[in-house]
Amino acid sequence: QVQLQQSGPGLVKPSQTLSLTCAISGDSVSANTATWNWIRQSPSRGLEWLGRTYYRSKWYNEYAVSVKSRITINPDTSKNQFSLQLKSVTPEDTAVYYCAREIYHFDYWGQGTLVTVSS
C-alpha cells in the first residue's frame, strides 16, 4: 500500500520560500512507471497542478507556467521523498498543498498541508 506523508511549516512570511516534503512508502521516487506531483487547492483557484518530477533513465521536471519562475521540485533518492520549494510567496499562494503519485491519474495523495502566507 502506497502512502505519502507530507511535512513542512504551515505559516510562511511574504517574500520568503515555501518548503514542503513528501515522504513515500510502498513505492520508489525512482520508479519508472510513476510521476510525483504537487497540487494545491484554494477557494479562488480550485485544484491547481503545480508540477512534477519523475525518472525515466534520467530525471525530468515539469512545471505549470503560472509558477515556473518560482518553483523547484526535487527528488531525494536517499530518503525516498520529494520536495517542493516555492520562492517569493505572496498571500495569493495561501492554499492547501498536496503531493500525489500519478500513474496516468492521481491514485495516491498526501494528507494535505494548509500553508498560510502572512506576516
Added chain:
Amino acid sequence: DIVMTQSPDSLAVSLGERATISCKSSQSVLSTSSNKNFLAWYHQKPGQPPKVLIYWASTRESGVPDRFSGSGSGTDFTLTISSLQAEDVAVYYCQQYYSIPYTFGQGTKLEIK
C-alpha cells in the same frame, strides 16, 4: 491549457435516486493512438484529499462501488451515481491527464435533498 467545465455547480438529489454530473473539455482528451480518453473523476470530502473514482473515463478504481459509472468520449463526459447513498455527499471533480498542465474542473457539490 485544456479547460475543464463541470455542470451543475451544485446538485441536490434524494437518497436512492440517480445523480448525474457533466464535464466538458475545451479540446479532445481522446488519444487516437491508444483509443483511450485521458479523463478521471474524483470526489473529495471535507478535510480529505481527492479520491479517484473513475479513470480512462469509464474504468472504476478498485474498491469503488459499482453505483459509480463514467461515460463519454472526446470532449463530453458524465459521471453517474445510480442510487445515491448518504456517504456520497462530497464535491466531485473531473480532471484531464491528456496534456500538461493537468487541469481540473471547478467542482460539483453533491448534497442530499
